[in-house]
Amino acid sequence: MSNLVLNQYRKGSGYKDVVGRLYHFPVRYLNAFAELPSAFVYYEPREGGEQIYFGAGKVLSVYEDTEDVGHAYAEIGNYEQFHVPVDFYSKPGSGTWENAKTMRNSVRRISNDLFESILAAGGVVYSNRSxxxxxxxxxxxxxxxxxxxxxxxxxxxxxxxxxxxxxxxxxxxxxxxxxxxxxxxxxxxxxxxxxxxxxxxxxxxxxxxxxxxxxxxxxxxxxxxxxxxxxxxxxxxxxxxxxxxxxxxxxxxxxxxxxxxxxxxxxxxx
Ligand SMILES: [Zn+2]
Ligand SMILES: [Zn+2]
Incomplete structure (x- = not known):
C-alpha cells in the first residue's frame, strides 16, 4: 500500500470535496492513485490555511467527475481526525515533516515511516483493516x-x-x-x-x-x-x-x- 498526502482545506475549497468522504482533484494527479487502497494524511496548506496535518484515512476508489472535465473524485473510507493537529514545523529534531520542494503538488507520495510518524504525532494509531x-x-x-x-x-x-x-x-x-x-x-x-x-x-x-x-x-x-x-x-x-x-x-x-x-x-x- 502506498502512502499519500492530500492537500485539503478543512472548511472546503474551490473543489467539490467533502472532508473525510470525497476528495476532488485534477486528473493530472491520477497516477498517484494507481495503487488502491492507499493510506493518506490530510494537509492544510499555508496559503489560507494553518500549515497542519489534521486527519488520515484510506482512498478506496477513484472515479471521473462526469460534470467537470479534467477532474476526478477519490472515495475515502476509515477516516479519522487527529486528536492533535500536527504542525508542519513540529518534526522532532529536524524541523519540517516534508521537503518544501515537493509541497507544490497537492497530491504526493510519502514514505511509510514518515506517514506513521505524522499519524503518531496526531495521536492516531493506524490499523490496516480487512x-x-x-x-x-x-x-x-x-x-x-x-x-x-x-x-x-x-x-x-x-x-x-x-x-x-x-x-x-x-x-x-x-x-x-x-x-x-x-x-x-x-x-x-x-x-x-x-x-x-x-x-x-x-x-x-x-x-x-x-x-x-x-x-x-x-x-x-x-x-x-x-x-x-x-x-x-x-x-x-x-x-x-x-x-x-x-x-x-x-x-x-x-x-x-x-x-x-x-x-x-x-x-x-x-
Ligand atoms: Zn445503475
Ligand atoms: Zn444481463
Missing part, C-alpha cells in the same frame, strides 16, 4: 451522512440531488461493490449470463443501485439489499428502459421492466 470491515465502514459513514439530511418527505430538491450524487458513487468499483460481487457471483441477476473473462482471470460484471427507482431514498438504501450484479446490457436497460416501481418481497424486490416481471434476490441468506 475488506469486510472496510465495507462496513463505507456503508456506515455514508449512512451517517444520509441520516444527517432531513427526513424522507421533507427534503428539498437540493438535498435530494446531493443524496443522488452520493448514491451514484455507489455503482463505481469500491469495497462495497466488490463485496456484493463476491457474495452474489459473476452472473447477471436478470438474464443469468456470466460476464466475459478479463485479462486478470476474473469475470466482468457491473453493480446497479436500485435507488434510481426510489423517489426519496431512505438511509437504509445504502445496504447491499439495494444493489444488484448485472451484465453491461441489463444494467443499461435498468437505466434507460421503461422500469416500474420497486415492490419489496421476502427475498428482495420485484420490478417490472418493459413487459417483464423481474425478481431480484438481494437478501442474502444469513
Amino acid at each position: 475488506a469486510p470491515e472496510a465495507h462496513e465502514s463505507v456503508t456506515e459513514s455514508l449512512q451517517r451522512e444520509l441520516r444527517s439530511f432531513p427526513e424522507p418527505g421533507k427534503r428539498n430538491p437540493f438535498v435530494l440531488r446531493k443524496i443522488r450524487r452520493i448514491l451514484e458513487s455507489y455503482e463505481r468499483p469500491s469495497a462495497v461493490t466488490n463485496w456484493v460481487k463476491k457474495k452474489r457471483g459473476d452472473s447477471c441477476q436478470i438474464c443469468g449470463v456470466r460476464g466475459f473473462l478479463k485479462r486478470d482471470g476474473t469475470r466482468y460484471s457491473e453493480v446497479h443501485h436500485l435507488f434510481h427507482l426510489v423517489n426519496d431514498p431512505p438511509a437504509e438504501c445504502l445496504s447491499p439489499e439495494y444493489l444488484v450484479v448485472l451484465c453491461a446490457n441489463c444494467h443499461r436497460r435498468m437505466h434507460y428502459a421503461d422500469v416500474g416501481t420497486l415492490v419489496g418481497v421476502s427475498k428482495g424486490w420485484k420490478v417490472r421492466v418493459d413487459a417483464d416481471e423481474i425478481l431480484l434476490v438481494t437478501r442474502e441468506a444469513a
Whole structure:
C-alpha cells in the first residue's frame, strides 16, 4: 500500500470535496492513485490555511467527475481526525515533516515511516483493516451522512440531488461493490449470463443501485439489499428502459421492466 498526502482545506475549497468522504482533484494527479487502497494524511496548506496535518484515512476508489472535465473524485473510507493537529514545523529534531520542494503538488507520495510518524504525532494509531470491515465502514459513514439530511418527505430538491450524487458513487468499483460481487457471483441477476473473462482471470460484471427507482431514498438504501450484479446490457436497460416501481418481497424486490416481471434476490441468506 502506498502512502499519500492530500492537500485539503478543512472548511472546503474551490473543489467539490467533502472532508473525510470525497476528495476532488485534477486528473493530472491520477497516477498517484494507481495503487488502491492507499493510506493518506490530510494537509492544510499555508496559503489560507494553518500549515497542519489534521486527519488520515484510506482512498478506496477513484472515479471521473462526469460534470467537470479534467477532474476526478477519490472515495475515502476509515477516516479519522487527529486528536492533535500536527504542525508542519513540529518534526522532532529536524524541523519540517516534508521537503518544501515537493509541497507544490497537492497530491504526493510519502514514505511509510514518515506517514506513521505524522499519524503518531496526531495521536492516531493506524490499523490496516480487512475488506469486510472496510465495507462496513463505507456503508456506515455514508449512512451517517444520509441520516444527517432531513427526513424522507421533507427534503428539498437540493438535498435530494446531493443524496443522488452520493448514491451514484455507489455503482463505481469500491469495497462495497466488490463485496456484493463476491457474495452474489459473476452472473447477471436478470438474464443469468456470466460476464466475459478479463485479462486478470476474473469475470466482468457491473453493480446497479436500485435507488434510481426510489423517489426519496431512505438511509437504509445504502445496504447491499439495494444493489444488484448485472451484465453491461441489463444494467443499461435498468437505466434507460421503461422500469416500474420497486415492490419489496421476502427475498428482495420485484420490478417490472418493459413487459417483464423481474425478481431480484438481494437478501442474502444469513
Ligand atoms: Zn444481463
Ligand atoms: Zn445503475
